[in-house]
Amino acid sequence: MNNLLKRILIVALSNSWIAFPLGKIHAQVSLMAGGNCSNIRDHIPIQGKSAILGYNLGASFQYFPFKGSQNLSLIHELNFVKKGYQQDLDKNYFYRFNYLTFSILGDYAIAKPVSLQGGLEFGGITTTNIKYWRKTYNEFDIGLVAGANVKIAKRLSLYGRLTYGLLPMLDYYDIDEMGNFNKEIHDVKNITYTIGLKFNISNEKNKTHR
């Protein structure tokens, strides 16, 4: 857990250079919460897999570092996200992974209430429902994020996004029925669809510009 927090802090601090050398920053701080539908991508294949529902809770810090373009902003987010999948065999086997994630997103307002977002998510598993999970699953993950944000009220916006995990969660073997080890596998990647609400608790941009 300490290592995981260290790695996420390193990622967060190493990206703070984007925010601080630019002088006065117009920033918005928001709380966010939403539901997600998560599953995995695999080549092995994993029989009977299907998606499960989860949720995410967190906070975001959005700022507008480019003086010339008020449409372009950067967002840093810290979230607790429940991801995973299920396998339907003789019964349902649930694989739930609770991630602490730090995201760096670019946000481009294409029309007044709508903006498109994209970036990277760095995450680490904090807990799961699987016993001895550290002996099986990789702790750290990086995902590509793409989504959109729609402002639905003065302080409230609706967001939807897709997070496409890039790193394999599993390093294992492909073992056949006779017990031959055919190859090493580095497989099982997260994929998560999220929809949620973001509540703006501090809006410096509104105070100074509107």
Place this chain on the structure above:
Amino acid sequence: MKKIRLIVNALSLAGIVVFLTACSGIVIQDPIEPRLPKYTEDGNNAAGAFVDGEVWRSVVKVEFLGSHYDPYVRAWPGKDSLLVIFSGSMAERDYTVAFRLKGYKVSVLDDLLALDGKKIELDGVVNAGYWMPGYSLPMGTGKGVGQIYFKKVKKMGSPGLLILSGTFGFRLPKPDGGSISVSSGRFDYRISEVENAELYSDAGGLQEH
């Protein structure tokens, strides 16, 4: 004084519980096939396989009055015979998977290290796999054809203790026709010279440990 005695008793009891737990098997769920234990090389004292599609599992359980589902290695170097026995259960009934192997003259536990990395063909004649109800020894039952792969055999920290890890799969004839398929087998056991090995001398008696 009474309090001290109570604390000492509680600590002793906790120590016994910790010791028994440490010796009992650990099942790490396979990430691809969750009905079976994952293939490991840590001496987790667990094994599993599909037998005609049903799940056979072996998890060593150590209790105050003894233990269940321990693996056994029996060797008769004079007869060049090695018997590897895994006990477990399927559908709440006890079953045993066993292997009779030739060509490995095991007279002390460390001789098993020669199996490290060996993939042994079970031809049903010289080497064979067995599937039996209860804890019976492989006598007169159908001889399985397939393979056992001792992927990792290594010493543990203390002397007289080995880790035996690998996989197996075989098919054997049923007495009334047809065949039984034992597939996707995997095992990861700690083998103690004292607890899990019966090594007979050439004369037929048990070796002194």
